[in-house]
Amino acid sequence: MTATTFAPDDTLDISQTPRTPMSRLVRVELRKMWDTRAGLWLLIAIGAITALVLLIQIWVGAAQDLHLTFHSFLTSMSIPMGILLPVLGIMSVTSEWGQRTALVTFTLEPHRSRTIMAKLACSVLLATGAVVLGLLLGLLGNLLFAAVNGGAPVWGVPVTEVLGFFLLQLLGLLTGFTFGMVLINTAAAIVLYFVYSFVLPGLFEWGAQTIGWFHDARPWFDFNFAQAPLADASMTGKDWAHLAVGGLIWLVVPLAVGLRRVLRAEVK
Amino acid sequence: MIKLEGVTKSYGGFTAVDDVSFTAQPGRVTGFLGPNGAGKSTSMRIMVGLTHPDRGSATIGGHKYVDIPNPGRHVGVLLDASAQHAGRTGREVLAVTALTMGLPDSRVDEMLELVGLTETESKRRVRNYSLGMRQRLGIASAFMADPSVLILDEPANGLDPAGIHWMRGLLRSYAERGGTVLLSSHLLHEVEMIADDMVLIGRGRIVAQGTKAELLQTQGTFVRAEHPQKLAAALAEAGITAAASGDGLRTESEPVEVGRAAAAAGVVLAELRPAEGAGLEELFLQLTADDAREDINQGALS
Numbered sequence: 001m002t003a004t005t006f007a008p009d010d011t012l013d014i015s016q017t018p019r020t021p022m023s024r025l026v027r028v029e030l031r032k033m034w035d036t037r038a039g040l041w042l043l044i045a046i047g048a049i050t051a052l053v054l055l056i057q058i059w060v061g062a063a064q065d066l067h068l069t070f071h072s073f074l075t076s077m078s079i080p081m082g083i084l085l086p087v088l089g090i091m092s093v094t095s096e097w098g099q100r101t102a103l104v105t106f107t108l109e110p111h112r113s114r115t116i117m118a119k120l121a122c123s124v125l126l127a128t129g130a131v132v133l134g135l136l137l138g139l140l141g142n143l144l145f146a147a148v149n150g151g152a153p154v155w156g157v158p159v160t161e162v163l164g165f166f167l168l169q170l171l172g173l174l175t176g177f178t179f180g181m182v183l184i185n186t187a188a189a190i191v192l193y194f195v196y197s198f199v200l201p202g203l204f205e206w207g208a209q210t211i212g213w214f215h216d217a218r219p220w221f222d223f224n225f226a227q228a229p230l231a232d233a234s235m236t237g238k239d240w241a242h243l244a245v246g247g248l249i250w251l252v253v254p255l256a257v258g259l260r261r262v263l264r265a266e267v268k
Numbered sequence: 269m270i271k272l273e274g275v276t277k278s279y280g281g282f283t284a285v286d287d288v289s290f291t292a293q294p295g296r297v298t299g300f301l302g303p304n305g306a307g308k309s310t311s312m313r314i315m316v317g318l319t320h321p322d323r324g325s326a327t328i329g330g331h332k333y334v335d336i337p338n339p340g341r342h343v344g345v346l347l348d349a350s351a352q353h354a355g356r357t358g359r360e361v362l363a364v365t366a367l368t369m370g371l372p373d374s375r376v377d378e379m380l381e382l383v384g385l386t387e388t389e390s391k392r393r394v395r396n397y398s399l400g401m402r403q404r405l406g407i408a409s410a411f412m413a414d415p416s417v418l419i420l421d422e423p424a425n426g427l428d429p430a431g432i433h434w435m436r437g438l439l440r441s442y443a444e445r446g447g448t449v450l451l452s453s454h455l456l457h458e459v460e461m462i463a464d465d466m467v468l469i470g471r472g473r474i475v476a477q478g479t480k481a482e483l484l485q486t487q488g489t490f491v492r493a494e495h496p497q498k499l500a501a502a503l504a505e506a507g508i509t510a511a512a513s514g515d516g517l518r519t520e521s522e523p524v525e526v527g528r529a530a531a532a533a534g535v536v537l538a539e540l541r542p543a544e545g546a547g548l549e550e551l552f553l554q555l556t557a558d559d560a561r562e563d564i565n566q567g568a569l570s
Binding site: 004005006007009010011012013014017018019020024025027028031032035036037038039095099100101103104106107108109110111266267268 | 269293294313316317318319320328329330331333334335336337338339340341342345347348350351352353354355356360363364365367368369370393409414416417445446447
C-alpha cells in the first residue's frame, strides 16, 4: 500500500484525470464475455457445435456422395451460429442485471450510454470473430471433404456472399442484444428471441398464405424473411429497403426504448 | 468532502430520503447510522449518481459524481458486496476493476494482500465466498486506485469481530492520511468503534449529527439503589427530577449531586455513574423501536 497523503482541502482535483477511453471500456466488456463460466462455455459451445455440424455434413456428404462446396459449408454453419450468437448478445446485457454487477459497472462509468456503446462495439467484434472462425472452419471442411471424397475442392464463393454471412451474424447478435436491452432478463429475452426466430416466421408464413395483403406487406415487417436474401447474396434494391424497414421496427425502435430504460433505471 | 444538501427522494407515496443534509470531512471517518430501511443506501446511491434525487444535491469534493472522470480513481465505492457475478473468481473481479480504472494488474495482488484474501481464495468463484470474504473483496475494489474518498455501505456486515477490528485499523490509518470515509451501519457499536463523526438517520430524516464525542457526551447520571422507592423519594426531596431507566433511575443532574442527596437521606446506592452515551443509545433504540414490527412483537407478548 502506498503511503501517500491526500490534500487536506475540501475539493477534489480532477484536472489531471482523463476520462476512461472507449477502447478500454470495449476491452473490459470483451473480457467480461468470457471470464465467467457461463460466458466461456457459450463461446466454446458456439465453436464446438459449429465444428460438429461441419463434421456431420462431411460425413453425410461423403456417405451419400453429395456435391458439397465451400458455399454449402458456409450455409450450414450459419444455422448454429445464428442460434447461439444472439444468446451471447442477450447475455452481454442481461447478466449485468441478473448478477447485479450493473451496480459496479455504472458506478465505475456513470455515463451509462458509454458502457452500452462499448457492449455494442463488443458485439460487432464478436460477430466479426465468428465470421472469421466460420470461414476458417468452412475452409477446413471443404478441404477435408475433398480429401475424404476424392476430388478437387470447389471454392468460388463471391465476396458479397461472405459479407452477407457477416451481416446475417451481426444482425442476429444485434437482435439478441436489443431483446436483452428491452427485457433486461436473460430467460425472458432468450424465450422471446426463440419465439421471434422460430414461432413468428411460421405464423407469418401462414398469414401470408391465407391473407392477400399480408403476403405483400410481409417483407416489410418480417425481419427474418427480409434477411433471407442475404444468405445467398441475392439482395436487390428492394430487398435492402425491406431490410432497412424491418431493422427499424425490430432493432432501432426497441433499442431506443431499451436504451432509454437502461439509462434511466435506478440501479439497486 | 462529501456534501449532501436537502436531498429528497420519494417512491410513490413513500419518502425514502427526506431533506437530508450533512457533510463528511477529509481526515475523518463519518459513520452513517440508522436502522434498516432508514434511507442510508438510497442516500449513498444518490451520492454516486445511481439514483436521481427529486430535490437537493450531492457533491464529492465540489463535483457531482457523474462529472468526475474515471471516478473510481477518486472515489472508492462499495454499495453491496453481494452485487458481483457469482461465476467470476475473486481475482477476476478485481482484475476487471483494475482494467476499467486503467491500473496495472500488479495492483490486484497488492489489494488481495491488503484485505487478507489468500492466493487460493482469490481463485475461487465468488459464489463460494462467505459474506465476510465478499466484503473484503468489495473493500479491495474500493481501495484499488487509492482514492481520496471512500463510500462504504454496511462494510462491516458479515465480518467477524477480528475482521471488524482489522477494518477499523484500515479505515483509521486511511483517514489519518487525509482520506474521507463515509460508512453506513445499522449497528451503533460498530459505528462507535470506527467513526469520528456520526450522522443518525431514521425514516429518511437526519435525527442527530455531530462528532462522536459530542453525541456520546455525558448526559446526566444513572443511579441504582438498594431500595428504589427510598431513592426516588430522596431525589424528589432534593429537587432532582428522575426517570426510571431499567432497574435504576436516570437524571439530568451530576453524579455528585445525586450522591449527596442519597447520602443525606441515608439511601444505600448499588450503582452511581455518568449516563455515558445513553442519550445516543436511547435515541437509536427509539428509532429502531419505531419500526412497526417491534410494536407487533410487544403486542404479542403483553
